[in-house]
Amino acid sequence: MRRLTSLQTFLVLITGLQFFTFYPLLATPYLSGPRWGAFLMLPLIIYCLAFSLRRKRKKPIPALEWAALAYLIAFVPITLSSLNGFGSEAPPTNYWTTVIACIATAWLLNELLSSSNYRNAWVARLAFYAAPLIFGLSVLYLWEVLTRGLHIPFVLLPPPSMIWTRLIHSLPTLWADFQQTFLKAVITGYALGCGLGFLVAIAIDRSPFLQKGLLPLGNFVSALPVIGVAPIMVMWFGFDWQSKVAVVVIMTFFPMLVNTVSGLAATSSMEKDLMRTYAATWFQTLVKLRLPAAWPFIFNALKINSTLALIGAIVAEFFGTPIVGMGFRISTEVGRMNVDMVWAEIAVAAVAGSAFYGIVALIERAVTFWHPSVRNARTV
Amino acid sequence: ADKVVLQLKWVTQAQFAGYYVAKDKGFYEAEGLDVEIKPGGPDIAPPQVIAGGGADVVVDWMPSALATREKGVPLVNIAQPFKSSGMMLTCLKESGVASPADFKGKTLGVWFFGNEYPFLSWMSQLGLKTDGGPDGVTVLKQGFNVDPLIQKQAACISTMTYNEYWQVIDAGIKPEDLVTFKYEDQGVATLEDGLYVLEDKLKDPAFKEKMVKFVRASMKGWKYAETNPDEAAGIVLENDSTGAQTEMHQKRMMGEIAKLTAGSNGALDEADYKRTVASLMKGGSDPVITKEPVGAFTHEITDAALK
Amino acid sequence: MEKSNFFKDRVMPVGVILLALLVIWYVAVIFLNVPFERDTAARAGTAITFSEILPKTMFQQRPVLPAPHQVIAEIWNTTVLMPITSKRSLVYHAWITLSATLLGFGIGTVLGILLAVGIVHNRAMDRSLMPWVIASQTIPILAIAPMIIVVLNAVGISGLLPKALISTYLSFFPIVVGMVKGLRSPEQIQLDLMHTYYASPSQTFWKLRWPSSMPYLFTSLKVAIAISLVGAIVGELPTGAVSGLGARLLAGSYYGQTVQIWSALFMAAALAATLVIIVGFAHTAVLKRMGTRA
Amino acid sequence: MTITPASVVSARDLGLTFETNDGPVNALTGVNLDVNKGDFVSFIGPSGCGKTTFLRVIADLEKPTSGAITVNGTTPEDARKNRSYGYVFQAAALYPWRTIEKNIALPLEIMGYSAADQKARIDRTLDLVNLTGFGKKFPWQLSGGMQQRASIARALAFDADLLLMDEPFGALDEIVRDHLNEQLLKLWDRTNKTICFVTHSIPEAVYLSTKIVVMSPRPGRVTDIIESTLPKERPLDIRESPEFLEIASRVREGLRAGHSYDE
Amino acid sequence: MTITPASVVSARDLGLTFETNDGPVNALTGVNLDVNKGDFVSFIGPSGCGKTTFLRVIADLEKPTSGAITVNGTTPEDARKNRSYGYVFQAAALYPWRTIEKNIALPLEIMGYSAADQKARIDRTLDLVNLTGFGKKFPWQLSGGMQQRASIARALAFDADLLLMDEPFGALDEIVRDHLNEQLLKLWDRTNKTICFVTHSIPEAVYLSTKIVVMSPRPGRVTDIIESTLPKERPLDIRESPEFLEIASRVREGLRAGHSYDE
Numbered sequence A: 001m002r003r004l005t006s007l008q009t010f011l012v013l014i015t016g017l018q019f020f021t022f023y024p025l026l027a028t029p030y031l032s033g034p035r036w037g038a039f040l041m042l043p044l045i046i047y048c049l050a051f052s053l054r055r056k057r058k059k060p061i062p063a064l065e066w067a068a069l070a071y072l073i074a075f076v077p078i079t080l081s082s083l084n085g086f087g088s089e090a091p092p093t094n095y096w097t098t099v100i101a102c103i104a105t106a107w108l109l110n111e112l113l114s115s116s117n118y119r120n121a122w123v124a125r126l127a128f129y130a131a132p133l134i135f136g137l138s139v140l141y142l143w144e145v146l147t148r149g150l151h152i153p154f155v156l157l158p159p160p161s162m163i164w165t166r167l168i169h170s171l172p173t174l175w176a177d178f179q180q181t182f183l184k185a186v187i188t189g190y191a192l193g194c195g196l197g198f199l200v201a202i203a204i205d206r207s208p209f210l211q212k213g214l215l216p217l218g219n220f221v222s223a224l225p226v227i228g229v230a231p232i233m234v235m236w237f238g239f240d241w242q243s244k245v246a247v248v249v250i251m252t253f254f255p256m257l258v259n260t261v262s263g264l265a266a267t268s269s270m271e272k273d274l275m276r277t278y279a280a281t282w283f284q285t286l287v288k289l290r291l292p293a294a295w296p297f298i299f300n301a302l303k304i305n306s307t308l309a310l311i312g313a314i315v316a317e318f319f320g321t322p323i324v325g326m327g328f329r330i331s332t333e334v335g336r337m338n339v340d341m342v343w344a345e346i347a348v349a350a351v352a353g354s355a356f357y358g359i360v361a362l363i364e365r366a367v368t369f370w371h372p373s374v375r376n377a378r379t380v
Numbered sequence B: 001a002d003k004v005v006l007q008l009k010w011v012t013q014a015q016f017a018g019y020y021v022a023k024d025k026g027f028y029e030a031e032g033l034d035v036e037i038k039p040g041g042p043d044i045a046p047p048q049v050i051a052g053g054g055a056d057v058v059v060d061w062m063p064s065a066l067a068t069r070e071k072g073v074p075l076v077n078i079a080q081p082f083k084s085s086g087m088m089l090t091c092l093k094e095s096g097v098a099s100p101a102d103f104k105g106k107t108l109g110v111w112f113f114g115n116e117y118p119f120l121s122w123m124s125q126l127g128l129k130t131d132g133g134p135d136g137v138t139v140l141k142q143g144f145n146v147d148p149l150i151q152k153q154a155a156c157i158s159t160m161t162y163n164e165y166w167q168v169i170d171a172g173i174k175p176e177d178l179v180t181f182k183y184e185d186q187g188v189a190t191l192e193d194g195l196y197v198l199e200d201k202l203k204d205p206a207f208k209e210k211m212v213k214f215v216r217a218s219m220k221g222w223k224y225a226e227t228n229p230d231e232a233a234g235i236v237l238e239n240d241s242t243g244a245q246t247e248m249h250q251k252r253m254m255g256e257i258a259k260l261t262a263g264s265n266g267a268l269d270e271a272d273y274k275r276t277v278a279s280l281m282k283g284g285s286d287p288v289i290t291k292e293p294v295g296a297f298t299h300e301i302t303d304a305a306l307k
Numbered sequence C: 001m002e003k004s005n006f007f008k009d010r011v012m013p014v015g016v017i018l019l020a021l022l023v024i025w026y027v028a029v030i031f032l033n034v035p036f037e038r039d040t041a042a043r044a045g046t047a048i049t050f051s052e053i054l055p056k057t058m059f060q061q062r063p064v065l066p067a068p069h070q071v072i073a074e075i076w077n078t079t080v081l082m083p084i085t086s087k088r089s090l091v092y093h094a095w096i097t098l099s100a101t102l103l104g105f106g107i108g109t110v111l112g113i114l115l116a117v118g119i120v121h122n123r124a125m126d127r128s129l130m131p132w133v134i135a136s137q138t139i140p141i142l143a144i145a146p147m148i149i150v151v152l153n154a155v156g157i158s159g160l161l162p163k164a165l166i167s168t169y170l171s172f173f174p175i176v177v178g179m180v181k182g183l184r185s186p187e188q189i190q191l192d193l194m195h196t197y198y199a200s201p202s203q204t205f206w207k208l209r210w211p212s213s214m215p216y217l218f219t220s221l222k223v224a225i226a227i228s229l230v231g232a233i234v235g236e237l238p239t240g241a242v243s244g245l246g247a248r249l250l251a252g253s254y255y256g257q258t259v260q261i262w263s264a265l266f267m268a269a270a271l272a273a274t275l276v277i278i279v280g281f282a283h284t285a286v287l288k289r290m291g292t293r294a
Numbered sequence D, E: 001m002t003i004t005p006a007s008v009v010s011a012r013d014l015g016l017t018f019e020t021n022d023g024p025v026n027a028l029t030g031v032n033l034d035v036n037k038g039d040f041v042s043f044i045g046p047s048g049c050g051k052t053t054f055l056r057v058i059a060d061l062e063k064p065t066s067g068a069i070t071v072n073g074t075t076p077e078d079a080r081k082n083r084s085y086g087y088v089f090q091a092a093a094l095y096p097w098r099t100i101e102k103n104i105a106l107p108l109e110i111m112g113y114s115a116a117d118q119k120a121r122i123d124r125t126l127d128l129v130n131l132t133g134f135g136k137k138f139p140w141q142l143s144g145g146m147q148q149r150a151s152i153a154r155a156l157a158f159d160a161d162l163l164l165m166d167e168p169f170g171a172l173d174e175i176v177r178d179h180l181n182e183q184l185l186k187l188w189d190r191t192n193k194t195i196c197f198v199t200h201s202i203p204e205a206v207y208l209s210t211k212i213v214v215m216s217p218r219p220g221r222v223t224d225i226i227e228s229t230l231p232k233e234r235p236l237d238i239r240e241s242p243e244f245l246e247i248a249s250r251v252r253e254g255l256r257a258g259h260s261y262d263e
């Protein structure tokens, strides 16, 4: 059973309204692209409007998804391809209403995809992955349209299309940089930093003396700023990736320490009492009770660190490197005004970082399956 | 007063003494200008700032300005207070570098962020590859300081005559232990520290007028600084809000800078320009600029200013 | 509990560890600074014995690792002996950085919590926003910071806010991650109870989800405030490195003033530690009010 | 009091299957039941037979996988939204960060009772469950039985016509239990509430109920529905009457029949 | 079997006061008690009278604030470290990340039983509490009573000479309860364990125990200690014998005397 929420109704309405205000624009000379698509949309729009107004309808309206999709297929290419036609002039107002309506429709589609329970497992899975994709594409779309429509100087922010062209033409460079920064510095530093934070947290937990002595000092390390630390590490560990590892270690250490310490404190007193009745050793209690209970916290740190490590390594490369690496490339290409290359490098970083995060999140789901945040998210 | 925003290429130091002196001594005010000087830093690309509307005029090096111009941000040189280049490569004698022929197989520290162009064109003139292979040189992206040389992580590093070189000396290494190669002497010097504005803004006569006044006052500042280096250094120190500069260093820097600005009255020497362009277009497989720039400089402003 | 325990429980452990660190530090100073003295001697053509080197390593001009007393002396000179309003006073710079940090942290916390609330309550947001929030964090801030500053400058925003926004950018993320987890941590039976009362989402939020997320919130806050200090310092570079601890670090590093770098680093670290400890106190106070078992 | 008994809960062929990591679990199958207004229905059956699950279905905390159910003539969801029932969970489920008083105030706050009214109700119900003086304590400072009583107080604090109680008196000693049984009967009599009550004690079920539902496990089914012939007025010593004992033994029979391990 | 009964638990003038946010709570005062080897001692008393607290003191989970106590002739701490008791908590306290099987295996893992032995013990105790087939489920997939049985199984899986059981059968229906009562008696008889058992059911206490300790609340005191005269061999129908009923009524008297609200 599905009814339209008021938000969805609103989105459908503005999309529909836009649709009619757009027609005058079709006559103007600078619109290019497949205009007929817009006319094909008419019946679908009317159909959806009709349904959205009948709020109390209880049966699902699968057509609404299709309508939203069709709308996007019709109008996104029109708005994109006519960007060239405007030249150096500013696009007319109803061009912008169309853009807004496209974004609204994309959001509507997302709302629909994620709020309905599809019977078919395949469709459900498709909907699951489509949502972030659609969101991302709308961001890119908006970016493209704004940078080109508003004639933003490209040295400030290049449009995605340009970044993409640059990206596919510089794959070997990007791959070399990725190897240097991600595979060597980030992975090693992440493992070492998280490992160290974890071990220190355990040591602190083991010894009350350390807990009182080391934890306040641990706070001290928490904000050693990369900018200050990176030159020192370059001085100590040389120009190559080893010094970046050191920076990443410092950046990831504290979140891990804090989260592990909190996690180890997260057991309830009855759970601890049970262990006491078994006269379990400290180590047994740790492995069998406190660590499992701490996993949700530890994974928080692992997730935060997965992005911090990348930022740390890249920023550290601003302070002296061999002439390869994502940070090196970014800093030099900014100076050369090759802003598209900078963003291509950023895109690689974003994909790599998100994938890294995703892997950590997947492991988290498997390990902390029992935690209400995972259990409830799955059943609701 | 007319507002002018000037974006420097680097942090507040004697390298920009002329502008600070002009402001401090009231030369700008006398022209009816209200000038705001924005210090730069390692992450600030002046062309980006001017393209984003954050400044009216910027200090930049010509290689970077020309490269930017080719990228579609039409920068125009309106004045060139620096006659000669202060860039050089400083090597430790003990690393075995005595002449450019000894570079092969060595590690060299270079500044990037648009400052690497002169180095790259020099290397391509020497026929040395910069990708770290056996018959080329290994290039390091050097940070902002001279540590790589002191730590012996590199055989040679980039220095400016007025700044980093003295830091090496300050670190306790004697001039006899060093070998230096000035770009000026190697025939690969490019123009440094010029004043650049956006081309389309120059179409506006009011703006042009403002720039004339600005250049006139700035040059007055520069000449004052040349003749009164100690006072100029003091003015720079006062304007340094980080409080990190030392008096000794700034005075020395001012002395060196004066040597570089000495030959210029502010007008760009076309011969220097031609040499810079030629050197940039020679850059081997990956030249800095691919075609002869058109309209990258104008004498209109300096002509009016120096009348 | 009793007064005498304060010494035994707090001062002594910290003191002992501190002492141990100092010893390690001095040893490291010797090891790291010796090569330079050797080289100097070698260039001068004189032989030098280890006992002659030792005192020299403690007072180098540009040490690889400055000795603790050098750093302390520098901090003393730039804090106590300097009027606070002076541009050479570390306190002045620390204050500049702190104000950006606090503003950024404040905005970041609010933003982070709002996003977490959205993600927990709206499925479309959960599915579509979260991946992009993550992706946003993989963008190296130092790379886009200048653009942010330039763009904000172009629309007339300058001064504290751009720096604070960069610190916001870094600090909201730990809060989102922690709060999403925390807001989802109530047990099924506790949620069921709310369900039976047909509590509105906002009631469920304030009476159940919010209190249960407190341990997660405070843990995240500790991480976030530390990171937002890092962010504020990063943000100081592209504003022209005018003032603040970041400018101080940069200038120190630019002129190879190791002692100055270290003293600025210490100031930053001390600032961070203080902030984290303050958050820690708030945490304890809240837990106490919530009647958590000691 | 209404004359024609309206059906408060009406289940038709109700079934519920849980999907678990090692296969589906049939918690309820083919349950048919009518609870009329003013009924006091006890559910009794071996551990794991689906009593809690059935109560949760009524409360709209679980969706049946087959069959139909109405509560107050509407769907369970609408009934829940009308706040037409109070639920006492099998575990106390007190919020650890609230004092006992505040825990009892929780539903009152949510349903928007005035501060003065809240105070009066808290005092009254605390007294009812004999916890006067413990209002300012946190849950972990109370004994197990006291926590359970606090959770009963919480459900009684607001006026729902239907009470769903899942083993409310499980952790209480006989004397308190007798006391609370009497109080509950009085309350029921006075307010004409409908009560669904899960218990493991046969005497308790017989003493309290107008209708006893006997269930059997795997899959959870209703095996017997026994209408009590006891009068509405029930002094404690009715438990020695032959009528009482007869009903009790009938329940015991039904219960034993459903059990897997009879000797 | 030993002939001279050694004292397993011996409390002298034991007192325990909790400090709370609104003043101290006297949970126990002046408790004197001896539990001998092989005894089956039941604790009975109104909710909140300190039964759990007393068990926790024996288990070294709570330190008495006055008086003395020995367990197995040593301090409770040493007894705990010797792993000389098994404890069944009033709430199940199962670890949510472990399946039922794994939860039962927990003490066995900690005490270093071999894998094969673990398996055998898990199977045996799961069968004992009638949960065969539920070993692979997670705690939240079980009903309340099943969780409690799992926690009993966990305590029975290893060989402790002293069993401390805090209302283990509270959430179970009569039939399962009878069954488990019998099983427990058999186990006790066979292994000569000492058992301290908290219950709210007078018949259960009388049926199981050799000694019944009646407690009264505020402050928690021992008001009566009743030695059972029932034989060691106890068929279920002993519960109708006059001897049984007499002891039961004595317990009820003692219990009522300690209660604050008698009619």
Ligand SMILES: Nc1ncnc2c1ncn2[C@@H]1O[C@H](COP(=O)(O)OP(=O)(O)OP(=O)(O)O)[C@@H](O)[C@H]1O
Pocket: D018, D019, D020, D025, D026, D027, D046, D047, D048, D049, D050, D051, D052, D053, D054, D090, D220, E140, E141, E142, E143, E144, E145, E146, E171
């Ligand atoms: N969330 C769940 N997931 C899977 N199975 C469940 C879940 N909840 C209950 N069950 C199963 O459903 C059956 C019925 O459980 P229910 O809690 O209704 O029993 P009950 O009659 O209340 O028992 P008790 O008297 O022990 O509380 C049990 O076999 C249990 O294992």
Ligand SMILES: Nc1ncnc2c1ncn2[C@@H]1O[C@H](COP(=O)(O)OP(=O)(O)OP(=O)(O)O)[C@@H](O)[C@H]1O
Pocket: D140, D141, D142, D143, D144, D145, D146, D171, E018, E019, E020, E025, E026, E027, E046, E047, E048, E049, E050, E051, E052, E053, E054, E090, E220
């Ligand atoms: N941690 C604690 N802090 C403060 N007071 C406590 C604490 N634990 C128990 N109490 C108090 O001690 C008294 C005895 O509690 P205890 O748990 O021993 O009762 P009990 O006999 O087990 O009751 P029940 O049968 O209800 O479980 C109660 O009044 C309770 O409020």
Ligand SMILES: [Mg+2]
Pocket: D051, D052, D053, D090, D166, E143, E144, E145
């Ligand atoms: Mg149940």
Ligand SMILES: [Mg+2]
Pocket: D143, D144, D145, E051, E052, E053, E090, E166
């Ligand atoms: Mg108890």
